[in-house]
Amino acid sequence: MIQAFDTDVLAGQSYALFPAGSSTPEKVAAELEKVFRAEGEGVLSGVVRVIPMQRANAVLVVSNNPRYIDDARRFLGLERRAEDATARAWHVYYVQNGQSSDLENLLQRAFTPGHVSATPGPPGTTAPGAEPLRMASAGGAAGDRTGGAGSGPQAGGRTGGRTGGMTTAQTAGTAAGPGQQEAPNPAAEPLSAPSEAQGATGIRIIANRRNNALLIYATPSEYAVIEGMLRKIDIIPLQVLIEATIAEVTLNDSLNYGTQFYLGNKFAGALTQAGPAATTATTTSGTATPNVFTVGGVPTAIGSNFPGFVLANGIREVINALADVTQIKVLSAPQLMVLDNEPARLQVGSLVPVLTQSQQSTISPGAPIVNSIDYRDTGVIMLVTPRVNSGGLVTLDISQEVSNVSSQTTGNINSPTFDQRLIRTRVAVQDSQTVGMAGLIRDADTQGNAGIPVLKDIPVLGSLVSSQTSNRVRTELLVLITPHVVKDQRDARALTEDLRNKLVAAGLVRQELQRKPPRGLPNPNRY
Numbered sequence: 001m002i003q004a005f006d007t008d009v010l011a012g013q014s015y016a017l018f019p020a021g022s023s024t025p026e027k028v029a030a031e032l033e034k035v036f037r038a039e040g041e042g043v044l045s046g047v048v049r050v051i052p053m054q055r056a057n058a059v060l061v062v063s064n065n066p067r068y069i070d071d072a073r074r075f076l077g078l079e080r081r082a083e084d085a086t087a088r089a090w091h092v093y094y095v096q097n098g099q100s101s102d103l104e105n106l107l108q109r110a111f112t113p114g115h116v117s118a119t120p121g122p123p124g125t126t127a128p129g130a131e132p133l134r135m136a137s138a139g140g141a142a143g144d145r146t147g148g149a150g151s152g153p154q155a156g157g158r159t160g161g162r163t164g165g166m167t168t169a170q171t172a173g174t175a176a177g178p179g180q181q182e183a184p185n186p187a188a189e190p191l192s193a194p195s196e197a198q199g200a201t202g203i204r205i206i207a208n209r210r211n212n213a214l215l216i217y218a219t220p221s222e223y224a225v226i227e228g229m230l231r232k233i234d235i236i237p238l239q240v241l242i243e244a245t246i247a248e249v250t251l252n253d254s255l256n257y258g259t260q261f262y263l264g265n266k267f268a269g270a271l272t273q274a275g276p277a278a279t280t281a282t283t284t285s286g287t288a289t290p291n292v293f294t295v296g297g298v299p300t301a302i303g304s305n306f307p308g309f310v311l312a313n314g315i316r317e318v319i320n321a322l323a324d325v326t327q328i329k330v331l332s333a334p335q336l337m338v339l340d341n342e343p344a345r346l347q348v349g350s351l352v353p354v355l356t357q358s359q360q361s362t363i364s365p366g367a368p369i370v371n372s373i374d375y376r377d378t379g380v381i382m383l384v385t386p387r388v389n390s391g392g393l394v395t396l397d398i399s400q401e402v403s404n405v406s407s408q409t410t411g412n413i414n415s416p417t418f419d420q421r422l423i424r425t426r427v428a429v430q431d432s433q434t435v436g437m438a439g440l441i442r443d444a445d446t447q448g449n450a451g452i453p454v455l456k457d458i459p460v461l462g463s464l465v466s467s468q469t470s471n472r473v474r475t476e477l478l479v480l481i482t483p484h485v486v487k488d489q490r491d492a493r494a495l496t497e498d499l500r501n502k503l504v505a506a507g508l509v510r511q512e513l514q515r516k517p518p519r520g521l522p523n524p525n526r527y
Contacts, residue, residue, distance in 0.1 A: 449467075
């Protein structure tokens with residue numbers, strides 16, 4: 001009787017244990033039973049048994065025919081591959097040539113428009129936490145800005161960053177713009193299941209700013225599409241070498257009609273229009289020369305109040321041609337490298353304090369007068385943003401300002417008056433071509449009193465021993481800009497070598513160092 005009950009139930013049976021993976025044993029067993037029709041009146045009823053094993057997170061398949069075990073193995077393999085192709089997982093993409101926060105916003109707008117967590121800065125500004133390239137040489141107050149752009153109606157300049165403690169609406173300035181605020185950090189938010197606001201796809205894109213990487217939660221097919229887009233937009237950015245010359249040209253009899261008219265006669269046919277789509281906004285304390293020069297009957301002016309032209313000749317040829325007939329004062333001649341579509345700022349000048357507001361309490365007698373002071377940038381200030389297309393055409397957004405203090409008081413207000421010549425324009429020029437901007441003419445009258453010291457200041461008698469002089473000087477602001485597109489390291493080395501060749505003394509220093517014998521002990525540790 002014991003032998004009748006003590007039988008091997010698995011004798012002649014084949015079995016295999018299959019892990020459930022990311023699913024549950026019950027779900028896998030139910031799917032296998034549907035395949036083999038283990039339940040019901042199917043022909044395989046009782047031939048294949050599927051047993052879910054919760055502790056092992058697996059499914060045991062038992063059959064007296066090994067072929068059914070192989071069928072179960074093939075079915076589960078196909079199901080697993082299909083599940084892997086549709087299951088979402090986290091992928092990491094390391095950004096090579098950009099910023100992860102910028103790509104995060106772009107990808108979220110493209111794939112999850114209902115869930116855009118990052119906010120980019122407004123056009124023309126830098127990314128959050130970054131500042132535009134700036135070269136400054138200030139002879140006045142030191143220090144940099146820490147605040148936003150001011151909106152004081154009296155000053156017309158920047159406040160908030162330098163005034164600090166001012167609290168009134170006229171001096172405090174506006175708050176930092178969206179491009180200066182710290183964007184929310186999605187990486188600091190707790191991870192949760194994708195919600196309906198994230199879109200029907202359930203894709204999640206998070207920027208890791210510390211490692212400059214992107215965390216992407218997507219299926220393999222979705223990630224392949226996203227990665228393909230990233231490889232097209234995460235490319236090495238172009239660089240542009242901006243070679244600029246800001247000069248003040250003294251107008252004489254040879255330049256009565258301005259520099260553009262003279263250069264048109266000097267370099268006949270070398271001047272062309274600076275771009276049909278170019279526009280300008282000009283502000284100046286002087287007068288603008290009308291557009292009097294044409295090439296082939298076509299006006300070369302960018303706008304009706306501001307002549308602009310593209311020169312086939314370089315900056316050096318233009319300066320030499322003008323130096324033959326008049327005096328030229330070069331205000332600034334910078335050369336700076338800037339990334340494509342990024343702003344660059346050059347400033348050489350002083351910070352001039354300007355009185356913007358005076359307050360005195362009417363409640364407390366004898367209360368002190370509280371003055372609000374703003375600092376105004378003066379000198380040569382240039383802002384330029386290059387944009388390069390695939391054909392080598394460079395679009396330049398240029399803002400050029402030359403300002404100085406003309407007087408120390410304005411009426412009863414102890415505040416200086418500024419002479420300002422400002423150009424704001426957008427021009428299109430080919431790589432390595434020179435674009436010239438001129439037409440801002442200023443008339444300056446100077447009065448002089450020469451004679452014997454002390455005696456010349458005595459009324460009536462002073463006129464006998466002194467002479468009065470009056471001189472009128474007309475100057476024109478000339479801005480010449482040449483962009484050089486740097487596509488790769490070879491172009492960068494060529495431009496560096498060209499700059500080194502312009503410095504004549506650079507090679508002499510190297511030769512002088514090679515000729516000098518070494519000094520000192522051959523081995524200082526020996527003694």
